[in-house]
Amino acid sequence: MSDVLSPEGLEDALRAIGEERYHIRHPFHRALHGGLLDKGQVQAWALNRYYYQASIPRKDATLLARLPTTELRREWRRRLIDHDGTGDGPGGVERWLALTDGLGIDRDYVISTEGLLPGTRYAVDAYVAFVRERTLLEAIASSLTEMFSPNIISERVAGMLRNYPFVNEATLAYFTPRLTQAPLDVQFALGYVREHARTPETQAAVLGALRFKCDLLWAQLDALHFAYVAPRLPPPGAFVPR
Numbered sequence: 001m002s003d004v005l006s007p008e009g010l011e012d013a014l015r016a017i018g019e020e021r022y023h024i025r026h027p028f029h030r031a032l033h034g035g036l037l038d039k040g041q042v043q044a045w046a047l048n049r050y051y052y053q054a055s056i057p058r059k060d061a062t063l064l065a066r067l068p069t070t071e072l073r074r075e076w077r078r079r080l081i082d083h084d085g086t087g088d089g090p091g092g093v094e095r096w097l098a099l100t101d102g103l104g105i106d107r108d109y110v111i112s113t114e115g116l117l118p119g120t121r122y123a124v125d126a127y128v129a130f131v132r133e134r135t136l137l138e139a140i141a142s143s144l145t146e147m148f149s150p151n152i153i154s155e156r157v158a159g160m161l162r163n164y165p166f167v168n169e170a171t172l173a174y175f176t177p178r179l180t181q182a183p184l185d186v187q188f189a190l191g192y193v194r195e196h197a198r199t200p201e202t203q204a205a206v207l208g209a210l211r212f213k214c215d216l217l218w219a220q221l222d223a224l225h226f227a228y229v230a231p232r233l234p235p236p237g238a239f240v241p242r
């Protein structure tokens with residue numbers, strides 16, 4: 001077993017995992033923001049990614065139920081509000097539907113998840129199961145891909161606005177609040193992980209959780225690439241662009 005890392009050393013090791021494996025490096029992401037996709041391929045991305053968005057609050061509610069103190073639950077509860085909204089304020093799931101509406105995909109069809117790729121469903125469901133079944137420390141650490149999300153979001157939004165006439169600032173409005181929400185999420189989750197992963201075993205578990213999460217984001221883009229870019233073999237029942 002390797003030596004124990006300092007909190008700074010652990011954070012550096014987490015950042016190195018993102019550098020190597022975060023989905024900002026995936027060819028599908030590069031094609032999306034580089035303007036290489038047609039409208040049907042962008043629709044396929046938005047429709048599949050809806051299931052990730054819609055499942056994030058299921059994941060966070062699962063995690064919330066495992067937190068032992070009021071203080072921790074108050075902190076994590078904010079994420080549910082971010083995604084499900086509160087009162088009349090729409091949350092992230094609703095804002096994602098503004099994007100699928102803007103791309104001209106039928107809302108009921110999106111919500112039904114009928115046209116989802118099986119790869120998307122398996123990857124996203126694995127995230128919810130991970131948070132339910134693994135240690136609380138691993139569950140919290142698995143959210144830390146958010147350390148890297150402001151970069152990919154900025155790159156994606158700028159690239160899509162530049163390259164696609166069928167999106168605009170209003171349809172991409174989902175992403176704007178994420179640029180301030182994600183750093184707040186990370187501030188807490190990273191602080192928690194730095195404080196609680198103090199042994200070689202727990203540190204290895206935390207690093208493994210982040211690798212697992214990077215892999216499930218990557219697998220979602222693999223599934224999209226295979227079905228809609230090359231070799232373009234959507235599985236039976238999956239969304240077929242017109």
Ligand SMILES: O=C(O)c1cc(C(=O)O)c2c(n1)C(=O)C(=O)c1cc(C(=O)O)[nH]c1-2
Nearest residue numbers: 056092142143144145146148149152153178
């Ligand atoms: O646009 C992206 O590439 C991206 C990535 C991630 C991520 O890294 O998990 C999240 C989001 N967006 C996002 O919008 C979001 O709400 C979110 C929540 C979480 C999480 O693990 O709790 N990740 C992400």
